[in-house]
Amino acid sequence: MPTLHELQNDVARGLIGRDTAAAALHVVGDGLAPAARLAVYRNTIVAGLTTALRLSYPAVHRLVGAAFFESAAQLFLEARPPRAACLDDYDPGFADFLAGFAPAAAIPYLAGVARFDWAVSRALHAPDAAALDPAALGAVDAADEKRLRLVPHPSVGLVRADHPVDAIWRAVLAQDDAAMAAIDLAAGPVFLRVRRDAGGGADIARLEPASWRFTASLCAGATLHDAIQAAGEVDAATLLATHLIDGVFTAFTVGDADGRQPMETLP
Amino acid sequence: MSAFMTAAIARGPIPAQAGIGLRFPHHRAVAETRPDVAWLEVHTENYLGGGATPAWLDAIRRDYPISCHGVGLSLGSADGLDRDHLARIGRAIERFAPALVSEHLSWSVAGGNYLSDLLPLPLTEEALAVVCRNVEATQAFLRRRVLVENPSSYLRYRHSTIPEWEFLAAVAARTGCGILCDVNNIYVSAQNHGWDASAYLAALPPAAIGEIHLAGHAIRRLDNGAILRIDDHGSRVAPAVWALYAAALDCFGPVPTLIEWDTDIPPLATLLDEARSAQALLDAGGRKAGHADAA
Numbered sequence: 001m002p003t004l005h006e007l008q009n010d011v012a013r014g015l016i017g018r019d020t021a022a023a024a025l026h027v028v029g030d031g032l033a034p035a036a037r038l039a040v041y042r043n044t045i046v047a048g049l050t051t052a053l054r055l056s057y058p059a060v061h062r063l064v065g066a067a068f069f070e071s072a073a074q075l076f077l078e079a080r081p082p083r084a085a086c087l088d089d090y091d092p093g094f095a096d097f098l099a100g101f102a103p104a105a106a107i108p109y110l111a112g113v114a115r116f117d118w119a120v121s122r123a124l125h126a127p128d129a130a131a132l133d134p135a136a137l138g139a140v141d142a143a144d145e146k147r148l149r150l151v152p153h154p155s156v157g158l159v160r161a162d163h164p165v166d167a168i169w170r171a172v173l174a175q176d177d178a179a180m181a182a183i184d185l186a187a188g189p190v191f192l193r194v195r196r197d198a199g200g201g202a203d204i205a206r207l208e209p210a211s212w213r214f215t216a217s218l219c220a221g222a223t224l225h226d227a228i229q230a231a232g233e234v235d236a237a238t239l240l241a242t243h244l245i246d247g248v249f250t251a252f253t254v255g256d257a258d259g260r261q262p263m264e265t266l267p
Numbered sequence: 268m269s270a271f272m273t274a275a276i277a278r279g280p281i282p283a284q285a286g287i288g289l290r291f292p293h294h295r296a297v298a299e300t301r302p303d304v305a306w307l308e309v310h311t312e313n314y315l316g317g318g319a320t321p322a323w324l325d326a327i328r329r330d331y332p333i334s335c336h337g338v339g340l341s342l343g344s345a346d347g348l349d350r351d352h353l354a355r356i357g358r359a360i361e362r363f364a365p366a367l368v369s370e371h372l373s374w375s376v377a378g379g380n381y382l383s384d385l386l387p388l389p390l391t392e393e394a395l396a397v398v399c400r401n402v403e404a405t406q407a408f409l410r411r412r413v414l415v416e417n418p419s420s421y422l423r424y425r426h427s428t429i430p431e432w433e434f435l436a437a438v439a440a441r442t443g444c445g446i447l448c449d450v451n452n453i454y455v456s457a458q459n460h461g462w463d464a465s466a467y468l469a470a471l472p473p474a475a476i477g478e479i480h481l482a483g484h485a486i487r488r489l490d491n492g493a494i495l496r497i498d499d500h501g502s503r504v505a506p507a508v509w510a511l512y513a514a515a516l517d518c519f520g521p522v523p524t525l526i527e528w529d530t531d532i533p534p535l536a537t538l539l540d541e542a543r544s545a546q547a548l549l550d551a552g553g554r555k556a557g558h559a560d561a562a
Contacts, residue, residue, distance in 0.1 A: 001391075001426045002426070003345070003393065004343075004345035004388075004389065004391070004393050004394050004397055005345040005346065005377075007389055007424070008344065008345055008346075008374060008377035008378075009377050009378055011377070011386065012377035012378060012380055012382060015382055015386075016380060016382070026389070026424050026425055026426070027422045027423070027424060027425065028422065028423045028424065028425055030423070030460075031493050032489060032491065032493045032495065033491075034422065036489060036490075036491075037421050037422035038422065040421045040422075040495065040497065041382075041384050041386060041421070041422075044383070044384040045382050045383050045384045048383030048384065049383055052383070081380040081381070081382075082380070082381045082383070083379055083380065083381060084349075084351075084352065084381060124318050124319070124320075125316035125317065125318055125320065126316060126317055126318065127316060127317040128317035128318070128321075129317075154317070155317070155318070196317075196318055199319075200318050200319030200322060201319075
């Protein structure tokens with residue numbers, strides 16, 4: 001007789017990996033093969049994860065179609081089963097998975113659109129947090145300014161893509177074929193900032209490359225000094241003011257403590 | 268009803284009346300039209316983030332008693348509870364202050380992987396001890412009683428030794444939790460496994476029943492000709508399930524009763540229509556006393 005732990009591992013492995021032979025040994029047949037009974041659960045799991053991924057990656061779903069999307073989702077489930085029970089969080093690794101997914105190679109911008117889809121999804125569903133009151137920065141000594149670190153709002157994502165994924169995303173979701181046809185795929189990379197606006201929608205802004213580097217560095221926990229160094233030519237004061245007005249940051253620290261925040265959407 | 272009375276009722280217990288499951292497509296319609304339904308239930312996991320989604324529930328919650336029904340806690344996991352997930356559930360419960368909190372007699376997590384379904388447990392003394400430990404940990408962390416729902420199932424394990432109804436009653440007796448009696452699940456499982464649905468109902472302790480679920484199910488004919496009933500929550504409640512519901516009310520007295528619908532979600536009016544059917548049965552038969560205080 002298996003322990004509960006053994007049984008659950010056998011069943012989980014079988015349902016994720018499609019080989020239910022070990023799990024089937026524990027199951028009563030009774031008019032229907034154990035494998036067929038387990039397949040009912042497998043179907044529900046695949047359908048649930050496919051739906052979760054479709055909601056997080058709506059533009060990818062439109063670009064590849066339902067059948068392709070479902071088979072990619074099944075392979076993704078096997079490669080990267082979710083680790084948390086909140087499927088809003090189901091894995092940003094889907095973009096990386098698509099980047100290495102041979103059948104998707106015909107759409108060179110697919111992984112970029114996936115990264116952007118995920119950034120928008122995070123912007124919509126990330127935890128609530130109060131924006132930093134710009135006046136609070138008035139308390140920082142001039143001598144400490146360069147050691148200032150800022151904490152990004154959980155909804156903020158920074159995406160750099162080789163193709164104009166924001167334009168593709170808009171055209172695809174609007175099902176606007178004319179807009180899609182007008183996109184110049186060779187126009188060069190785009191540098192995007194995504195965040196949740198006051199109405200709960202996604203605010204999408206294109207930044208200059210240097211402005212994006214500055215913002216991405218700050219959001220990754222760099223000091224103001226290091227972010228300016230990383231950016232090169234940038235009007236840091238104006239840019240910081242814009243971000244503060246937009247509620248891009250929630251808090252700040254001064255000093256050398258390592259304030260790094262992992263940012264999933266950084267390249 | 269005055270706004271004051273509406274708000275007062277919304278803060279009280281779930282009444283022994285019919286409610287509906289609140290799903291995303293109906294947020295706006297419910298918030299703007301305030302339909303005549305006694306209470307609402309949400310899937311807790313859908314409201315763990317920030318932004319517009321939980322804001323809808325904040326607004327709706329001001330006018331309706333709310334039940335938070337979890338689908339991801341995995342009370343049956345031998346590995347124990349995911350404390351991060353439990354903490355997120357706890358924060359949602361603080362935010363929405365639901366009158367009822369419920370979960371399932373099932374498991375979804377093994378080896379840290381989450382399987383998005385409610386998987387059946389082997390019904391053994393070992394599994395019973397695991398479930399009781401996890402229910403106790405949940406109730407201790409949330410500092411409140413929870414309801415545990417009987418699952419629908421499509422398989423049984425060779426080494427199960429305890430009938431499901433006895434297992435569920437034992438969980439309630441040992442942990443003090445309540446029972447969320449899903450009448451459709453009892454019907455589906457009884458049909459799939461050859462159980463006596465009426466005997467199942469009769470074996471449950473009436474005082475522990477805090478809520479009833481009703482939903483539609485699908486009938487699938489498999490390749491070998493076998494029939495399997497699938498609990499897909501994608502249609503109206505079946506006539507046989509309405510009949511079993513009437514029998515449940517005879518056993519338990521009036522109990523808060525929820526209409527669940529999760530696939531091919533229909534217009535709000537259809538859900539309200541189903542809720543009226545449940546309410547009619549509650550009004551006709553639900554005069555017996557004796558069910559557990561829903562709070």
